[in-house]
Amino acid sequence: MSNDKDMPSSGVSPSVLAAAEEFVRKELAASDASHDYAHIQRVRANARNLAQLEGLSPEATALVDLAALLHDVRDWKYSGSDGATAEAVQGFLTAHDVDSDTIDRVLDIISRVGFKEELGAGGAGGGAPGLSLEAAIVQDADRLDAIGAIGIARCFTFGGAKHRVLYDPAVPPRDGLSKEQYMSGGAQSTTINHFYEKLLKLKGLMKTAAGAQIAEQRHVFMEQYLQQFKDEWEGRK
Template sequence: MGNCEQRVPEENLEIVDLAALLHDIDDWKYQSDKEKPTKRAVAFLQSESVPDDKIERVMTIIDCMGFKEELEGKGSRSFSVEYGCVQDADRLDAIGAIGIARCFTYGGHKLRPLYDPDVPPIDSMTKEQYMDPNRPNTTINHFYEKLLKLRGMMKTNAGKRLAEERHAFMETFLDQFHKEISGRG
């Protein structure tokens, strides 16, 4: 997020910091009951006596920044620089070398197959498809269904610039993966 700090007004840096730190605490992917989202972020902020108006601004960022929200159009509306910085930082973490490592770690945790040529990726996925835990999926498909799309979803100039190199690295990785899996590399 250091690349965004010069654009965020000083009085709003705490909003950015809080949203960045708390944005995954209630993430649906980590919830056991997907139908009852928790509000631990709000409870934490209230326990720290954060003013209600600041909590509202933090939660506005958190509630709209996920990939699934972008699939339904929430994340593509006009946005504040604070929102853009937090969302871009989160997305930059998901791509490039560290993003590849995270992808395989999460796929292994979820016991997803690495690759299956009989399970093609979904090109234009809906929010419902993305969230469906019973949908056949592979870790490699996740690159095509989400990670390779993130470069085009960056909001800030810094995010767009940093995403280029990370995106290219993922493409190189996938090219090599497909060569090796097909016996050509």
């Protein structure tokens, strides 16, 4: 139960944040290194940095902090349920007497983080109507951890955990994926294809100016890596 006198108006107290850290650490204890507690720590650090750069208030930053901590609890890629995250997060926050308005705001932020939420009939780039600045910051923070050097490492870690083929030149990346196609995976889900189907699209989907600036260099690094990978694959280097 949280009775902190220093609770911000967002409804996020220091004790709730501490409890969330412990909750998430236990929830992700068995996760592979692409979605473990270290990933959460990096996203949280990214979110705090973006919040500062975007001039977010301390109250809103506390909300961002909590949502960044909780965003990957029982992720659908591991739980098999698209609603498992919201159910678990709501249960945790309710058990810690977080007010209903704050719970709704955290759940809204978390529901907007995933790449799949921007996939429609025409694929990525459908926009994000009604996205709050807090949600934009957490979304960008998570996406920054999916690109660049760490993004490359996470991509191959996840591919290995899912027993995906590393690369098959005969299997082209899928263009214009729908949400359903993305979630179902399929025979064309090679690890290298994932760069073209998702990771290289993230730079253009950043929502904050600060996030877009950071993403630029990380995007270039991935492009350079992919060129080196293909040169080595074909014996050119």
